[in-house]
Each structure stands twice: as C-alpha cells, then as structure tokens.
Amino acid sequence: MGGLESEVLTEIWKAPEGLTPRDVLGRLDTDLAYTTVMTIMNRLWRKGLLDRERAGRAFRYRPLTTESELVAARMADALSAANDREATLSRFVGDLSKTDEAVLRRLLADGL
Amino acid sequence: MTPAFALPLVVAATAAALAGLLRSRLHPAVAARCLALAAVAVASGWIWVLMALSLGALGEFHPVHRWFAWCPELHLGAPASAAVGTGAAVMLAWSGQRSTRMWRRQRRQHRRRPDCGPDGVLILPAAEPTAFAVPGRRGGVVVSAGMIEALTPREQEVLWAHERAHLHHHHHWYLHMADAATAAAPGIGRLCSHVRIATERWADEDAATAVGGDRHLVARAIAHAALAGADHRNVELALADEGVTGRVAALVGHNHRGFDPAIGIAVATLVGAVTVGGSTLQLHHLITLVGRICS
Numbered sequence A: 001m002g003g004l005e006s007e008v009l010t011e012i013w014k015a016p017e018g019l020t021p022r023d024v025l026g027r028l029d030t031d032l033a034y035t036t037v038m039t040i041m042n043r044l045w046r047k048g049l050l051d052r053e054r055a056g057r058a059f060r061y062r063p064l065t066t067e068s069e070l071v072a073a074r075m076a077d078a079l080s081a082a083n084d085r086e087a088t089l090s091r092f093v094g095d096l097s098k099t100d101e102a103v104l105r106r107l108l109a110d111g112l
Numbered sequence B: 001m002t003p004a005f006a007l008p009l010v011v012a013a014t015a016a017a018l019a020g021l022l023r024s025r026l027h028p029a030v031a032a033r034c035l036a037l038a039a040v041a042v043a044s045g046w047i048w049v050l051m052a053l054s055l056g057a058l059g060e061f062h063p064v065h066r067w068f069a070w071c072p073e074l075h076l077g078a079p080a081s082a083a084v085g086t087g088a089a090v091m092l093a094w095s096g097q098r099s100t101r102m103w104r105r106q107r108r109q110h111r112r113r114p115d116c117g118p119d120g121v122l123i124l125p126a127a128e129p130t131a132f133a134v135p136g137r138r139g140g141v142v143v144s145a146g147m148i149e150a151l152t153p154r155e156q157e158v159l160w161a162h163e164r165a166h167l168h169h170h171h172h173w174y175l176h177m178a179d180a181a182t183a184a185a186p187g188i189g190r191l192c193s194h195v196r197i198a199t200e201r202w203a204d205e206d207a208a209t210a211v212g213g214d215r216h217l218v219a220r221a222i223a224h225a226a227l228a229g230a231d232h233r234n235v236e237l238a239l240a241d242e243g244v245t246g247r248v249a250a251l252v253g254h255n256h257r258g259f260d261p262a263i264g265i266a267v268a269t270l271v272g273a274v275t276v277g278g279s280t281l282q283l284h285h286l287i288t289l290v291g292r293i294c295s
Helices: A003-013 A021-027 A034-046 A067-081 A098-109 B003-021 B028-060 B062-068 B082-111 B145-150 B153-168 B171-184 B189-210 B215-233 B243-252 B261-294
Strands: A050-055 A058-063 B121-124 B131-134 B140-144
Touching: A003 A021, A003 A034, A003 A058, A003 A067, A021 A034, A021 A058, A034 A050, A034 A058, A067 B121, A067 B131, A067 B140, A098 B215, A098 B243, B003 B028, B003 B189, B003 B261, B028 B082, B028 B171, B028 B189, B028 B261, B082 B171, B121 B145, B131 B153, B140 B145, B140 B153, B145 B215, B153 B171, B153 B189, B153 B215, B171 B189, B189 B215, B189 B243, B215 B243
Parallel strands: B121 B140
Antiparallel strands: A050 A058, B131 B140
C-alpha cells in the first residue's frame, strides 16, 4: 500500500459518516488532482477496505476495516513476503514446498 | 598474540553445534533456551576475536606501537599481521552495520504492531489463511477469516493454544536474541533457524497439553493450516518452510524417541558453563586492555 493510499484511508477513518473524493481532496493538504484521489479511493474499495454508495454523481466511501485490522493485514503481508528467518514474529505455519504438500496430503489421507 | 584468545569462540561454537545436533532429543523448551544462549555466546566470541585481532595488529603498527607497548596480551607469540588486522576491522565494521540495520528493522516492526484490543484477539476479514502472535502490551493473536474457515473447531483450539504459548513464554525474546546474534556473526543462520523451529515446537507441545494430550489433533491442525495456505496461493514457492513437516513428524512420527531429561540437563549445563566462562574471560581481557590503554 502506497503512502497516498494510507493518507486517504486515514482521512476516511476519521469520518465514519463517509466521504466523497471531493471531501477527501479538501481535507488533504496536497495539490493532487481530483481524478487521482478518485482512483485511489476506487482502488481501496476494490481491495475491500472501503464500502461505497452513490451520492449524486460521485460515490461516498465509508471505512470497512479498522486501523488495527489494516496494520495487522500489512504485517501479515510482510510476514509472507519476508524470509522467515528474518521475520521476528512467527506465523502459525510457514509456506510449503510441493514435496511437503504431497507428504501432508498423504498423511491426512492415511488418517493422521 | 596466542591462539588461546579464540578459545571462547571455538568452545561456544562446539557447544552450539552439539545442541543443534541433539535438538530433537531435547524438550523444545530446553532446546530453545540453550540454542538462543549458545547463539549469543558464539556471536560474542566472534566479536571478541575480531576485536583482539584488529587491536593486536594496531599494536604492531609503528606510530601507535608505544601506546600498546605495555600490553603483554597483545604481544604474546606471533603478532597479528596488518593484513589480518585490517580484515578483522572490516568484518567488525560489517557486523556493526548489520546489527544497526537489524535493530532499526525491529524498531520499525515494533512501531507497526496492530492493537489487538482488550481480548487480545484480532480477526482479519481476509480470505488468505494466516495466523500469528503479536507480542507486547497491546498484543495478542491475529487470525484471518480464511484460517478460521480452514480449521475445525477443535483444530482452532490448537491454533489459539499455540499462539498463546508464544506470547505466554515470550518467544519473541528468543527470536530477538537469535536475530541479534546472526546480525553480529554472519554464518550462524542455521543455528538461529534451530531456535525458531524450537520455539514453534515448544508452542506445539503446549498446544498438545492444552487439548488434553491429543498430539494427532495438533498435527492435523498444522497440516490443514499449511495446506489451506498452499491452496490459497496456488503457486510454487521458492522459499518453503521446512519446519511444517518436521513439526508434524515430531508430534506423531514413529521414530519420535521422546525427550531425554538427562541429555537436556547435560546440554543446558554445558551451554550455561560455556557462556558464563567465555563471557567472563572476554570481560577480563577487555577490562585489562582498557585499563592499560587508559592508565
């Protein structure tokens, strides 16, 4: 997630009643184009982080995830991307090789 | 400079290798503690060797020769050559840089911890099966909806017990110790992955106790969770975690010989003695050296 997406999300979290791209643009201290903000919010909606409803010609966006959830989701991404040896927090299970996958499937089929 | 100055490193490395070899015979709680301590002992032995070599070579260098002239520790036997000393100084700087980078990464990770709320549980709406423990005051267990769906209710109990064991026993400290040691002494990555596996095994054993000793249930939960992750990604991964099948085998394998308390006591005593002995010796050398430089 880029810095802009985070900034937009933070604004929307502050306003549970929902914001249109125009509202967000007004609250951000930037010279971004309206269409850029609209694109970002559309992307966040497609990622399942925002809910939206029609408000006139635009959409009004509401937060779907809490900030904690987002931080945790980012952490999960980082954990699956990072070399497991480097990540300080460990996952319940790591990634499997094809061989290990076959071994586990056989064990379960044999009534593990 | 006598070769004896490298003794703490050699002894610590031997003890660490022994502990690594015997890991499967040790209770994971003993293994994790011994291996983390051994990793720190090896790293401090390594740093000491680099310091002694670079300071020793500096003592041979003419313009500063007289500063070190009163220090017999640095002039015993064959002197360290300028090339060896420079090499050691470069390695020392590299270790310092790696440690700083690791420390920064950990701080960054620490700042970005999610707040798991008063229940200590955070359920992510994500479909990708994932679960991990977040240490700290506002920490807890983070589990995705996908992971919950992949497990039966009994298997979910295993998952909670496993993650809570990580938090309860402060496993992140062992991992921090291992990470710090790897940063200071490159080349002990294998020892540190032993520490990681030992903490996972420890949490598995705790989970088995929590579900009434049903080791097969724990093994099934691990297998189902791992396979759900593989199904979701559906791509061949270059970097696979060799730990999963090992954990399942340790729980239900036929060749699992059980933990031997005698080996546990022996290894713990050895690693403890090596760590205390090595660090006392290094501290003694260091104090003598600093004392002479400053006098």
